[in-house]
Amino acid sequence: xxxxxxxxxxxxxxxxxxxxxxxxxxxxxxxxxxxxxxxxxxxxxxxxxxxxxxxxxxxxxxxxxxxxxxxxxxxxxxxxxxxxxxxxxxxxxxxxxxxxxxxxxxxxxxxxxxxxxxxxxxxxxxxxxxxxxxxxxxxxxxxxxxxxxxxxxxxxxxxxxxxxxxxxxxxxxxxxxxxxxxxxxxxxxxxxxxxxxxxx
Amino acid sequence: xxxxxxxxxxxxxxxxxxxxxxxxxxxxxxxxxxxxxxxxxxxxxxxxxxxxxxxxxxxxxxxxxxxxxxxxxxxxxxxxxxxxxxxxxxxxxxxxxxxxxxxxxxxxxxxxxxxxxxxxxxxxxxxxxxxxxxxxxxxxxxxxxxxxxxxxxxxxxxxxxxxxxxxxxxxxxxxxxxxxxxxxxxxxxxxxxxxxxxxxxxxxxxxxxxxxxxxxxxxxxxxxxxxxxxxxxxxxxxxxxxxxxxxxxxxxxxxxxxxxxxxxxxxxxxxxxxxxxxxxxxxxxxxxxxxxxxxxxxxxxxxxxxxxxxxxxxxxxxxxxxxxxxxxxxxxxxxxxxxxxxxxxxxxxxxxxxxxxxxxxxxxxxxxxxxxxxxxxxxxxxxxxxxxxxxxxxxxxxxxxxxxxxxxxxxxxxxxxxxxxxxxxxxxxxxxxxxxxxxxxxxxxxxxxxxxxxxxxxxxxxxxxxxxxxxxxxxxxxxxxxxxxxxxxxxxxxxxxxxxxxxxxxxxxxxxxxxxxxxxxxxxxxxxxxxxxxxxxxxxxxxxxxxxxxxxxxxx
Ligand code: HEM
Ligand SMILES: [Cu+2]
Numbered sequence: 001x002x003x004x005x006x007x008x009x010x011x012x013x014x015x016x017x018x019x020x021x022x023x024x025x026x027x028x029x030x031x032x033x034x035x036x037x038x039x040x041x042x043x044x045x046x047x048x049x050x051x052x053x054x055x056x057x058x059x060x061x062x063x064x065x066x067x068x069x070x071x072x073x074x075x076x077x078x079x080x081x082x083x084x085x086x087x088x089x090x091x092x093x094x095x096x097x098x099x100x101x102x103x104x105x106x107x108x109x110x111x112x113x114x115x116x117x118x119x120x121x122x123x124x125x126x127x128x129x130x131x132x133x134x135x136x137x138x139x140x141x142x143x144x145x146x147x148x149x150x151x152x153x154x155x156x157x158x159x160x161x162x163x164x165x166x167x168x169x170x171x172x173x174x175x176x177x178x179x180x181x182x183x184x185x186x187x188x189x190x191x192x193x194x195x196x197x198x199x200x
Numbered sequence: 201x202x203x204x205x206x207x208x209x210x211x212x213x214x215x216x217x218x219x220x221x222x223x224x225x226x227x228x229x230x231x232x233x234x235x236x237x238x239x240x241x242x243x244x245x246x247x248x249x250x251x252x253x254x255x256x257x258x259x260x261x262x263x264x265x266x267x268x269x270x271x272x273x274x275x276x277x278x279x280x281x282x283x284x285x286x287x288x289x290x291x292x293x294x295x296x297x298x299x300x301x302x303x304x305x306x307x308x309x310x311x312x313x314x315x316x317x318x319x320x321x322x323x324x325x326x327x328x329x330x331x332x333x334x335x336x337x338x339x340x341x342x343x344x345x346x347x348x349x350x351x352x353x354x355x356x357x358x359x360x361x362x363x364x365x366x367x368x369x370x371x372x373x374x375x376x377x378x379x380x381x382x383x384x385x386x387x388x389x390x391x392x393x394x395x396x397x398x399x400x401x402x403x404x405x406x407x408x409x410x411x412x413x414x415x416x417x418x419x420x421x422x423x424x425x426x427x428x429x430x431x432x433x434x435x436x437x438x439x440x441x442x443x444x445x446x447x448x449x450x451x452x453x454x455x456x457x458x459x460x461x462x463x464x465x466x467x468x469x470x471x472x473x474x475x476x477x478x479x480x481x482x483x484x485x486x487x488x489x490x491x492x493x494x495x496x497x498x499x500x501x502x503x504x505x506x507x508x509x510x511x512x513x514x515x516x517x518x519x520x521x522x523x524x525x526x527x528x529x530x531x532x533x534x535x536x537x538x539x540x541x542x543x544x545x546x547x548x549x550x551x552x553x554x555x556x557x558x559x560x561x562x563x564x565x566x567x568x569x570x571x572x573x574x575x576x577x578x579x580x581x582x583x584x585x586x587x588x589x590x591x592x593x594x595x596x597x598x599x600x601x602x603x604x605x606x607x608x609x610x611x612x613x614x615x616x617x618x619x620x621x622x623x624x625x626x627x628x629x630x631x632x633x634x635x636x637x638x639x640x641x642x643x644x645x646x647x648x649x650x651x652x653x654x655x656x657x658x659x660x661x662x663x664x665x666x667x668x669x670x671x672x673x674x675x676x677x678x679x680x681x682x683x684x685x686x687x688x689x690x691x692x693x694x695x696x697x698x699x700x701x702x703x704x705x706x707x708x709x710x711x712x713x714x715x716x717x718x719x720x721x722x723x724x725x726x727x728x729x730x731x732x733x734x735x736x737x738x739x740x741x742x743x744x745x746x747x748x749x750x751x752x753x754x755x756x
Contacts, residue, residue, distance in 0.1 A: 024312050024387050031379040035417045042418035042451055046425065046436070049447050056442070127434060131443050134434040138425060 079108035095163035109151035235300030249283035281345030307390035312383035320376035327369035378412030404469025419455035453504035467604035479546025492531035525575035552626030556607030563599025588648025619695030632680030640673025
């Protein structure tokens, strides 16, 4: 019985395929997003524990307005759908339509950020008022950072998927797919955040 | 002809690579170069951390605080712990050996993301330098490697913030590394190579990397909140502002208990590679080993509050975490017995590598026993925060992980450099280290049981004699480094030529020249489906038909 055999012709072919990197990068990104999600999980756990064991004096509790965050939720959910549409058009090599829907997605992202800013300025509490206020800003701020980064990425992807001249084509979808996965992730986090921070 | 198209990175790698020793200080993308960068860089930090440990032991030879001012003592203690964990053990057992070995073991020519790999390494030196220079510039952090608030909030802010930034960078490095290992093991594996045919170190690194990816980000988030408390005066962990220190402890230990496995699981893997080679026997109980690793990974995520039994933890939590922690002893015990069974009846050559591995087994059992004892609440409330805990974790972190690092260096040095290490010096090194280590840390059990608190510079004069014995042991450990240092430097130029496979080993890193060529194998990657087939098949049959480097590459 031999245990060590030179690799045969077939597998050599396969290994060449394997090392064409695209799907590894998506895999790596997914792993990174799991890590990123754990950061949020830590924040959520901290917030929930604070709520469970650190009661605040009643006069220090503010009711959060629900209207604005609900609109925000709608904006982000819609942007996930529009991004999905954009990537579908890319797969049909309709770069123009793809770009249009990317732009809509980016605008929705900007709208979300603007409305979030607006909420910050109208809230009756500041960062250091109490630990709920602090956790509220830490969580939404950290999420907002993700949205900002994502929006910038969408603008870049939008520019790169122009036709002719853009780097993103049906053969090279990775930047667009990666940004899309990231964007869905950020939206998903928002939904959890919305439930925990505003609804609970 | 296959070389050229088998790796899309090969040209990039070759173009970027300076030759000679210069490549070790360049942004190299070669996993072997990066592995050695981790190793050497880690070892330099080990020497620094060791010097700090020496300072601590000198201070503790007398019951009064006379060697250094108290705040300096706190800084030295904090730096010692932080350096040893984040800059020595974690990067070396994961980054150094992982980078060097994992691509060989899966039959790949590099890691999945070579550039990310280089970035992960190059985060370490600046983070380490920043941490150490904070001592000279602002004063280093003073609140221990755990940085418990409110201590960390009330101690001088500048040093603490620098500490946080360094640990964040090191955590980032660790996460990037972990992602890379998972992708390499799962995605770059040769198509015909099954998971259950992989050398054990791959499994250990897979489990470890899962822990890294799941737990390190929680530490990062926690430290960010802590830095807000320090800089922006929020009150997350500040009781005087309505915050909750216990939440910090939970989040911190959610990372830092897995972190102890991040330090020791890869060491388990390395020992599982070393023992079969030098005993000429297959690794005993491969399948149970794999399941044990995965059990440790899962259990390791749900035992963190055993560090908090005296933090007012509610009874149900104490119960749960005692039981969960005690359960970890089962998979750990399985691994222990598997190593013993691997040694049993083998043709053991008692060289330095094996000596250090056996030293590991002995020390680790002692540390494991005190660990299970510490998991029992009634016992823990007596010895928590005493020298008993210090003894426990040094038995595991030093007696375990560091012994394995030495064992691995003795085992793989011929591959790294193409030259053999001096055996006599190696055995001398082992003897000194083993005696010094046990002399240093065994007495600390007694100190702890009799009530000497940890992290203090002054203590009851009754403890003086035992502390002096401990310091004597530390002196021996310091001396033991000298034959080792001499050996690795001298042998790099004068050691006997190793040849491709001086140990007649079967794992793939030995089936190529020493040091290996830039893409690991001159020809095709060998497919090794029985990495532990010792004794079951004729050795010569195994080693001869392997595709070897045609050129006798000699090293300088
Ligand atoms: C056999 C399984 C193990 C058990 C049951 C165990 C149990 C414990 C317990 C209960 C404590 C808390 C003691 C206290 O603070 O009062 C502890 C502390 C510690 N253990 Fe273990 N342990 C085990 C393995 C390990 C391993 C494998 C490592 C590292 C590689 C390790 C490293 C540490 C460290 C660093 C501390 C002290 C942390 C600190 O407070 O600074 N332990 N262990
Ligand atoms: Cu623990």
